[in-house]
Amino acid sequence: MKTLVKWTVQDYHQMIKSGILIKRNCELINGEIVEMxxxxxxxxxxxxxxxNYLENLLQGKADVRFNGPITLSNSEPEPDIAIVKPPESKYDLHHPYPEDILWLIEVANSSLNKDLSWKKKIYAEAQISEYWVISLPAQELIVFRQPEKDNYLQEISWQKPVINTLAFPDVDIIVSKLFKS
Known part of the structure; x- marks a missing residue:
């Protein structure tokens, strides 16, 4: 039986600083370095x-991050979109932690299975209150809320034209604008 070496977030940061991971498109997931x-x-x-749409909509309310890392207990994934608490300067010395994250969005095409399985699991474990998956093949928004242990209690295939997040219930997000090409 093989035993894998699990890396810590600190180990991962050291590898990045030392240049070991240069030109490698990867992220740390549950202590394992995974190619993206x-x-x-x-x-x-x-x-x-x-x-761009969310930045305009949430201007002054949140920092909308694009393809950037977030730091969880034993993972450092790079969600497509992370909506985090301002100010942006708060993240000059570290990536957003779970308590900084308002909600996460993954855009899924070939990554749909990954985004609906292990990404969902690590986000629920980190108690990220809201997680969305924009499924390009199905042109569908899948919304996960109420994290408990390693899963979300609520999963909704969003059918309405407008959605309101838990973080900003007064802000109307037009779902079709998330799919515009």
Whole structure:
């Protein structure tokens, strides 16, 4: 039986600083360094346009981060979009921690299974209150809320034209604007 070496977030940061991971598109997930899938143009453009839309909508209320790391207890994933508490300067010395995160969004094309399984699990374990998956193949928004242990108690395939987040119940987000190409 094989025993894998589990890396800490500190180990991972040391590898980055030392240059071991240069030109490697990877993230730390549950103590393992995992290669990230390359992004196709449709995925990248959907994420970028969603970021622009949310930045305008949440201006002065939240920092909307694009393809940046977040630091969890034994993982440092890079969600497509992280909506975090301001000010942006708060993250000059560290990536956002779970208590900084308002909600996360993954844009899924080839990564759909990963985003609905182990990404969902680590976000629930970190008590991220809200997690969205924008499924490009199905043109569907899947919303996860109420984390408990390693899962979310609420999973909704969002059918309405407008959604309100737990963090900003007074802000109307037009779902179709997240899918515009």
């Amino acid at each position: 899938s390359p992004e196709l143009p449709h995925h990248y453009n959907t994420a970028k346009k969603s970021v």
